[in-house]
Amino acid sequence: MIKDLIKSLSKNSVEFIIIGEVANFYYGIKTITTKLEILYSSEAENINKIISAFSPFNPQLRDQTESLRYSLDKDLFQNKIELLFETKIGCIDLFSEVLGVGDFKTVEAQSVEVDIFDVLVKIISLDDLIKAKRAAGRTKDLLVLPELEALREVLSDEEE
């Protein structure tokens, strides 16, 4: 599941940043999710690493009917902002940019680095997570905003 997905990304030296509900949880929102959402660097070499990381685990697009499901292929990454995969080790959503924030380099500049499952991973900053939720604008995203903003206020108070 999430642990196996992160380990596989790390083992293949994929440049990625954790976003979405796992990031929510890291900052204190009590939620349970079974999928990992990541922002990836769109460099060709990194895309090859992503393919290497998941090819052994039968990755298939979740948002296609079974008859139209494709395997993980670098052509899929062309002009796609999001790719939703199901693999033998769990579900992973791959994003090339974060709506309301920007591309990998922009998000990386503010990200935090944490030690989890014995690997170092980057997580989107709380400020950028809030911007992303606001930009997404769906009810589900907007509902979590007050809690994230309260957490930001509390955490910034602590640092004063």
Next chain:
Amino acid sequence: MKRSIEEKLLNPKPGSKVAAAKEFGIDLTLLLRQLRLTPQQRLDELQLAMIEMEEFSKAKRISGK
């Protein structure tokens, strides 16, 4: 022709409850996957997810604000 559960979830009809759920922000692809699992498999995944998420609570911050 009657549409399958897969078709209903992946291509919801405008104005349907499924379309409303998608607009709300529900990941219908994940819901479809859940439906393919047995109740036992769903419980096993949930239990594992809870353990893994708990690990994030203990993750040590190395750098960043």
